[in-house]
Amino acid sequence: MINVIGLGYIGLPTALMMASHGVEVVGTDYNASLVATLNAGHTTFKEEGLDELFAEAAAAGIRFTTEYQVCGTYIVSVPTPYDKVDKKIDPSYVVSACRTVLGVAPQGAVLVIESTVSPNTIDRFVRPLLTEAGRQDVSLVHAPERIIPGNMVHELVHNNRTIGADDPEVGERVADLYASFCRGEIAITDIRTAEMTKVVENTFRAVNIAFANELAKVCRVGGMDVYEVIRIANKHPRVNILQPGPGVGGHCIPVDPWFLVGDYPETANFIRLALQTNFSMPEYVLRRAHEAMAERGIADPSRVGVYGLAYKEDVDDVRESPTLQLLGAQAEHLCGAPMRVYDPWVEADVVPNQVHSMSEFLDGLEMVIVMVGHSEIKGRPELFGDRILIDPRNVMGDGANVYKL
Numbered sequence: 001m002i003n004v005i006g007l008g009y010i011g012l013p014t015a016l017m018m019a020s021h022g023v024e025v026v027g028t029d030y031n032a033s034l035v036a037t038l039n040a041g042h043t044t045f046k047e048e049g050l051d052e053l054f055a056e057a058a059a060a061g062i063r064f065t066t067e068y069q070v071c072g073t074y075i076v077s078v079p080t081p082y083d084k085v086d087k088k089i090d091p092s093y094v095v096s097a098c099r100t101v102l103g104v105a106p107q108g109a110v111l112v113i114e115s116t117v118s119p120n121t122i123d124r125f126v127r128p129l130l131t132e133a134g135r136q137d138v139s140l141v142h143a144p145e146r147i148i149p150g151n152m153v154h155e156l157v158h159n160n161r162t163i164g165a166d167d168p169e170v171g172e173r174v175a176d177l178y179a180s181f182c183r184g185e186i187a188i189t190d191i192r193t194a195e196m197t198k199v200v201e202n203t204f205r206a207v208n209i210a211f212a213n214e215l216a217k218v219c220r221v222g223g224m225d226v227y228e229v230i231r232i233a234n235k236h237p238r239v240n241i242l243q244p245g246p247g248v249g250g251h252c253i254p255v256d257p258w259f260l261v262g263d264y265p266e267t268a269n270f271i272r273l274a275l276q277t278n279f280s281m282p283e284y285v286l287r288r289a290h291e292a293m294a295e296r297g298i299a300d301p302s303r304v305g306v307y308g309l310a311y312k313e314d315v316d317d318v319r320e321s322p323t324l325q326l327l328g329a330q331a332e333h334l335c336g337a338p339m340r341v342y343d344p345w346v347e348a349d350v351v352p353n354q355v356h357s358m359s360e361f362l363d364g365l366e367m368v369i370v371m372v373g374h375s376e377i378k379g380r381p382e383l384f385g386d387r388i389l390i391d392p393r394n395v396m397g398d399g400a401n402v403y404k405l
């Protein structure tokens with residue numbers, strides 16, 4: 001039996017995937033209301049294919065509880081936030097979950113940590129727990145997740161994976177467990193390399209997006225079309241530049257690289273600059289909107305609305321969302337009343353002035369800042385009528401009313 005600890009964005013799909021591939025799984029979460037929702041047969045967030053996977057796992061007998069189980073293998077996938085001031089990882093959820101596991105785990109159990117952690121976190125914070133509890137019999141493994149929200153179910157099956165283990169034989173056993181559903185290649189290495197690899201992957205993406213964002217600013221000053229420049233540059237066989245945008249959100253790309261900056265402040269300068277560049281984008285969009293308002297003679301900020309609150313298209317997740325950053329910048333510069341916000345994916349009330357229908361949103365607006373290119377509006381500027389569109393995602397096509405980054 002496998003006990004998956006933490007039933008959030010990663011733990012839940014992983015638990016469901018294993019259960020639907022013949023593994024006996026119990027999912028544990030300390031949040032009783034989340035467990036009750038799952039036991040009532042409902043998923044807790046929207047994700048392509050998740051409901052179908054849930055039904056398969058339920059039919060295969062997956063169980064959900066707040067209790068840790070007595071079993072041979074534990075998979076910990078709890079959040080690892082970072083301290084916004086010193087930029088270091090906050091391992092407290094991982095530590096507390098591992099400590100509880102060590103209290104119940106039988107002799108020789110395997111403790112797999114899936115949560116993203118910065119290099120050395122397991123040595124510094126988890127390994128001492130084994131010593132403290134006199135549980136050197138427990139094997140530690142780090143198996144960082146790699147799936148992208150919006151395509152999680154597909155990527156769980158098809159992505160390559162990394163397993164870091166002290167003992168390669170234990171690494172092989174854990175690789176076999178993941179191979180129950182994973183068709184990608186599974187690389188086995190040591191724990192520190194696995195930790196570093198995961199953070200490096202997200203840092204690579206952050207740096208690449210920062211480069212695209214800087215190019216967008218350079219092209220604006222120089223009067224060039226950044227999208228055309230990137231499109232053509234990417235035809236070179238060894239160039240692959242990502243897309244500029246209104247900022248970088250989610251729980252990974254704007255967060256994980258800070259672990260390196262926090263731990264290596266004297267050395268990780270280039271990474272710090274990339275993060276700052278990405279972080280400057282929501283305010284840059286706000287300035288673009290102000291320029292467009294001046295040009296079009298819109299004086300009243302209550303006539304400007306923001307479409308999109310999720311951190312990217314076709315997800316309902318608002319963590320570190322560029323829209324929240326933009327609204328924060330607006331409040332900080334005291335430029336008018338809070339803008340009206342609408343996102344068809346986000347049902348919860350997250351910000352003041354949030355509305356829940358497109359018609360209510362558009363009523364009385366002259367300008368819309370399109371912060372997220374959800375599928376329902378992508379390539380369909382007509383849905384916004386003849387309103388002026390600020391389009392930092394480049395999803396509204398070209399037109400006299402469309403302002404790009």
Ligand code: SAJ
Binds near residue numbers: 145147
């Ligand atoms: N973004 C851009 N331009 C782009 C691509 C993305 O501005 O060209 C923005 C998005 O709009 C979003 C942010 O970046 O605001 C991050 O989105 P994302 O789709 O790049 O990544 P995440 O955070 O959804 O998922 C990432 C993935 N990592 C990599 O691709 C290296 C995923 O595989 C990881 O599992 C995940 O982080 C994680 O949990 O670490």
